Amino acid sequence: MNLLLLLILPLISAVAVLVTTTHKQSRTIAAVGSALQLLLCFFLLNQFLDAEKIAGEKVFQFTQHLPWFPSLGIHFDLGVDGISLAMILLTAVVVFAGVLVSFTMEKLHKEFYFLLLLLSLGAYGFFISLDVFAMFFFLEVAVIPKFLLIGIWGSGPKQNSAMKLAIMLMGGSALILVGLLGLYFFSNETGDRTFNLEVLSQFPISYATQLVFFPFLFVGFGVFTALFPFHSWVPDGHSSAPTAASMFLAGISMKLGAYGCLRVATYLMPDAAVYYAPIIILLATIAIFYGAFATLTQTDLKYINAYSSISHCGFVILGIGMLNDIAIRGAIMQMVSHGLMTALFFAAIGMMYQRTHTRLVAQLGGLLKVMPFISAIFIVAGLCSLGLPGFSGFVSEMTIFVGAWSNPNVWYRVATILSCASIVITAVYILRAAGSSVMGPVVNKNYLHLEDATWNEKLAAMVLLAGIVLIGMAPFLLTDLLSPGTEVLLGKITNTL
Amino acid sequence: MEIEILLALNQEWLLCLSIFLLLILFLTIENINQTLIAHTIHALLLVQVLFIWAEPKQVTVFNGMYTTNGLIQFQKSLLSLGFLLISALSLNWLKNCKSIIEFYILLLSSLLGMYFMLSASHMLMFYLGLEMATIPLAAAANLDIEKRKSGEAAMKLIYSSAFSSAILLMGISLIYGACGSLHFAEISNNLVQNNLSIFGFIMLFSGFAFKISAVPFHLWTADVYEGAPLPITAFLSVVSKMAVSFVFIKILFQVFVSLEVIYTISLSVLSILTMVVGNLFAIRQENMKRFLAFSSITQVAYILIALMGLQGMAQGAIIYFLLIYLFSTVAAFGVIGIVSEAYNKENISDYKGFYAQNKFLSWTLAIALFSLAGVPPTAGFFGKFFLVMAGASKGYFILIIIAALNMIISFYYYLRIVRYMFMEEATESLQKISVQPVSKLALIICLLGMVCLGLYGPVYEYILTFSNTL
Numbered sequence: 001m002n003l004l005l006l007l008i009l010p011l012i013s014a015v016a017v018l019v020t021t022t023h024k025q026s027r028t029i030a031a032v033g034s035a036l037q038l039l040l041c042f043f044l045l046n047q048f049l050d051a052e053k054i055a056g057e058k059v060f061q062f063t064q065h066l067p068w069f070p071s072l073g074i075h076f077d078l079g080v081d082g083i084s085l086a087m088i089l090l091t092a093v094v095v096f097a098g099v100l101v102s103f104t105m106e107k108l109h110k111e112f113y114f115l116l117l118l119l120s121l122g123a124y125g126f127f128i129s130l131d132v133f134a135m136f137f138f139l140e141v142a143v144i145p146k147f148l149l150i151g152i153w154g155s156g157p158k159q160n161s162a163m164k165l166a167i168m169l170m171g172g173s174a175l176i177l178v179g180l181l182g183l184y185f186f187s188n189e190t191g192d193r194t195f196n197l198e199v200l201s202q203f204p205i206s207y208a209t210q211l212v213f214f215p216f217l218f219v220g221f222g223v224f225t226a227l228f229p230f231h232s233w234v235p236d237g238h239s240s241a242p243t244a245a246s247m248f249l250a251g252i253s254m255k256l257g258a259y260g261c262l263r264v265a266t267y268l269m270p271d272a273a274v275y276y277a278p279i280i281i282l283l284a285t286i287a288i289f290y291g292a293f294a295t296l297t298q299t300d301l302k303y304i305n306a307y308s309s310i311s312h313c314g315f316v317i318l319g320i321g322m323l324n325d326i327a328i329r330g331a332i333m334q335m336v337s338h339g340l341m342t343a344l345f346f347a348a349i350g351m352m353y354q355r356t357h358t359r360l361v362a363q364l365g366g367l368l369k370v371m372p373f374i375s376a377i378f379i380v381a382g383l384c385s386l387g388l389p390g391f392s393g394f395v396s397e398m399t400i401f402v403g404a405w406s407n408p409n410v411w412y413r414v415a416t417i418l419s420c421a422s423i424v425i426t427a428v429y430i431l432r433a434a435g436s437s438v439m440g441p442v443v444n445k446n447y448l449h450l451e452d453a454t455w456n457e458k459l460a461a462m463v464l465l466a467g468i469v470l471i472g473m474a475p476f477l478l479t480d481l482l483s484p485g486t487e488v489l490l491g492k493i494t495n496t497l
Numbered sequence: 498m499e500i501e502i503l504l505a506l507n508q509e510w511l512l513c514l515s516i517f518l519l520l521i522l523f524l525t526i527e528n529i530n531q532t533l534i535a536h537t538i539h540a541l542l543l544v545q546v547l548f549i550w551a552e553p554k555q556v557t558v559f560n561g562m563y564t565t566n567g568l569i570q571f572q573k574s575l576l577s578l579g580f581l582l583i584s585a586l587s588l589n590w591l592k593n594c595k596s597i598i599e600f601y602i603l604l605l606s607s608l609l610g611m612y613f614m615l616s617a618s619h620m621l622m623f624y625l626g627l628e629m630a631t632i633p634l635a636a637a638a639n640l641d642i643e644k645r646k647s648g649e650a651a652m653k654l655i656y657s658s659a660f661s662s663a664i665l666l667m668g669i670s671l672i673y674g675a676c677g678s679l680h681f682a683e684i685s686n687n688l689v690q691n692n693l694s695i696f697g698f699i700m701l702f703s704g705f706a707f708k709i710s711a712v713p714f715h716l717w718t719a720d721v722y723e724g725a726p727l728p729i730t731a732f733l734s735v736v737s738k739m740a741v742s743f744v745f746i747k748i749l750f751q752v753f754v755s756l757e758v759i760y761t762i763s764l765s766v767l768s769i770l771t772m773v774v775g776n777l778f779a780i781r782q783e784n785m786k787r788f789l790a791f792s793s794i795t796q797v798a799y800i801l802i803a804l805m806g807l808q809g810m811a812q813g814a815i816i817y818f819l820l821i822y823l824f825s826t827v828a829a830f831g832v833i834g835i836v837s838e839a840y841n842k843e844n845i846s847d848y849k850g851f852y853a854q855n856k857f858l859s860w861t862l863a864i865a866l867f868s869l870a871g872v873p874p875t876a877g878f879f880g881k882f883f884l885v886m887a888g889a890s891k892g893y894f895i896l897i898i899i900a901a902l903n904m905i906i907s908f909y910y911y912l913r914i915v916r917y918m919f920m921e922e923a924t925e926s927l928q929k930i931s932v933q934p935v936s937k938l939a940l941i942i943c944l945l946g947m948v949c950l951g952l953y954g955p956v957y958e959y960i961l962t963f964s965n966t967l
Contacts, residue, residue, distance in 0.1 A: 068954045071961050072886070133882075140873045147912065151920040159920050163912060170872075170908045174901035177882070181889045181897060 172223030214272030224257025243350025327403025650724025665704025671697030850923025
């Protein structure tokens with residue numbers, strides 16, 4: 001299959017949205033476009049599994065090599081392996097659900113869907129690129145739509161949140177820029193220079209170069225995935241964003257950073273990754289704890305989910321920092337799982353907010369009686385977040401812990417135990433939020449004649465829920481998909497250990 | 498010999514011809530049709546732009562004072578393209594302008610001066626071209642005769658350029674003392690690093706820094722940009738800056754190769770100062786024109802960084818960047834000009850809620866600002882990336898880090914305007930602005946340039962084919 005379809009389809013649907021006149025037309029086109037994306041991604045999965053059987057050693061499938069700036073060694077190289085495919089599927093599901101829950105968008109609907117589809121284009125481009133320059137390009141393509149989505153359609157202090165998010169993400173990009181140039185000029189000082197990921201991974205990059213430029217790349221990508229202490233854009237950005245944008249931000253955007261940390265920083269500079277691993281683990285543990293404790297004090301449902309996202313993405317970083325096969329597989333599973341779970345959470349919060357016009361836990365209550373469907377998915381998302389067996393959260397966190405524990409170093413063990421302990425805190429805030437906002441008597445009489453979810457909202461929730469349950473019940477589907485990719489990622493690290 | 502000159506100078510002849518025609522028109526006809534004149538000049542400039550596809554030729558005339566080759570021809574076409582777009586976007590202003598013929602005579606003469614400056618291979622020719630490019634601009638800055646600020650701008654421009662010319666001339670004469678010749682080729686052969694040549698070079702360098710308004714030689718920029726009529730401001734910040742940058746590349750890499758250590762130090766000091774000061778001042782600006790003045794000062798810093806790199810890479814990256822800068826800045830000035838003609842407002846806060854009524858203009862300005870900030874998918878991203886990459890090609894990574902930090906700051910003030918346009922509510926109800934078809938076409942060309950130049954790689958590859966010629 002030609003991977004360019006993944007870029008062309010969102011582009012066509014985004015442009016098609018612009019020529020519509022009524023809201024109904026634009027949302028239909030956006031919904032159809034994103035549904036087609038989803039179908040395309042499943043078709044891609046099918047083709048990928050077929051191709052993998054006959055491919056043998058080759059990890060990246062459907063590779064293509066398109067010249068872009070050939071004299072600088074910049075090409076648009078495409079290809080997917082199991083890891084990027086999992087991310088692409090996640091993107092398709094979240095975007096589809098995101099479009100479905102925004103059917104009631106009132107102002108500037110055309111621009112909204114246009115930007116949302118553009119955002120998905122950036123994410124697809126990032127995941128299918130095998131050229132670091134192209135990855136960087138697509139990573140930044142997503143910044144402007146995020147800024148506008150939050151600033152125009154958001155709620156609360158939306159402008160400040162949008163500025164904060166955009167500037168912090170640009171800061172991350174600036175660090176990545178320095179790291180990329182270091183990689184470009186010092187990876188192969190005598191021969192041809194390149195940004196190609198596979199070629200770069202063959203070059204012996206000197207230890208000193210790795211030690212200097214690894215932090216730039218890792219922290220730069222880390223800003224996107226709320227690496228402590230660069231997490232402060234997350235709560236404001238997520239909370240001010242409109243529902244679909246929150247879903248995208250937490251569900252996919254944060255994964256872009258983690259994927260970059262893994263695919264670019266760790267893969268290309270394994271020696272430095274080993275050297276810096278204790279610091280990464282320290283930062284991850286702080287993020288896990290800090291996020292969890294900060295959530296305890298929040299009263300706004302969106303802030304609760306945003307801070308818990310910091311904590312959950314801390315697990316991803318922790319898994320990457322552990323640098324072993326199981327932990328990294330767990331980290332990727334956590335990326336997928338958190339993407340689906342947090343999107344579902346934000347979708348449920350968005351539906352509640354749209355009806356009750358409040359997100360404060362204290363003003364909600366008894367919603368289960370009024371809108372059973374929305375409340376049910378809210379509770380399910382919460383349970384997945386706290387790691388209940390049967391849902392994806394449990395499987396992925398468990399995998400990370402198993403991988404982390406296999407490292408006999410005392411410091412790593414301590415970090416693992418502390419991170420495990422944070423799950424208790426997660427349980428506290430999730431159960432408290434779910435208990436007081438959904439259970440109990442109806443606190444506000446106005447809530448009594450609110451309606452439950454419409455068909456499109458139900459469909460969106462069911463799609464996300466299906467993913468969560470599928471991974472929870474049959475995790476081997478995902479791990480089988482990921483393991484060839486993670487083996488390659490770790491191939492160079494086991495050599496250095 | 499005569500025919501050879503005629504052929505070599507074809508772009509210049511065309512300009513001279515039109516200047517004379519305009520003069521005759523000015524002296525003979527009383528009631529002129531302004532639109533007709535504007536469109537005639539546009540057609541002429543279009544011809545100049547089409548020289549991009551003309552057969553490149555290598556000619557030297559006037560005893561080796563004037564040379565032309567494919568690269569110079571290309572650069573001249575770019576300058577004409579800039580002027581063409583600016584003129585097309587200023588139609589609203591030109592219609593109300595009483596002195597449209599003077600406008601074109603002055604700016605075409607300035608363009609002619611730039612042509613000679615680009616083709617110079619002798620210091621005297623270069624100096625003549627430079628003066629010819631600057632003095633008409635000072636007169637043109639005063640075209641809004643009834644505005645006091647316009648006169649102030651003109652005075653500031655003429656004083657500061659006279660001052661910088663004096664320094665430049667001092668540098669040239671010292672270099673003549675050191676090398677015994679003013680021909681570029683001979684200077685570069687005879688130049689050795691000694692106190693005299695270094696002193697001369699620093700003088701020359703400061704003169705250049707004045708012209709491209711690098712900090713600390715930037716003080717004239719903001720006032721002149723604010724006071725001058727908008728088309729002149731755009732011309733100063735786009736065409737004039739491009740011309741001087743092109744010559745700067747040539748002089749550094751062709752003439753002063755043996756002073757590489759000195760010019761690298763000077764460039765690094767200037768670029769850091771320019772970035773930091775330009776950025777910090779840009780944050781505080783409330784007037785759109787002053788804001789763009791400081792933003793263009795900051796853009797220069799990245800060019801200076803690229804100049805520190807390897808020649809081939811630096812030259813390609815700078816020309817490519819300037820091409821993108823042309824589209825972005827012209828689009829920004831174009832929108833601001835249209836708005837200030839319609840609302841008579843020039844402050845950044847006047848753009849609050851602008852998107853509600855003027856979607857096309859808002860998107861154009863937003864994309865132009867994103868391109869200036871260097872955010873993909875706009876071409877500005879590629880332009881900046883390649884500049885920084887060229888700068889890193891000799892390993893000046895500290896500078897790259899400073900540049901990267903400054904990009905974050907600059908991102909803030911570009912986004913602030915986008916925020917005003919898209920996210921704030923309008924304080925008073927704004928009218929929908931009707932845009933002239935020609936201006937709209939120019940804006941669409943700029944948009945295409947800003948979006949497609951980066952995504953379509955061969956443009957850069959084409960520019961890079963010149964990288965071995967100077």
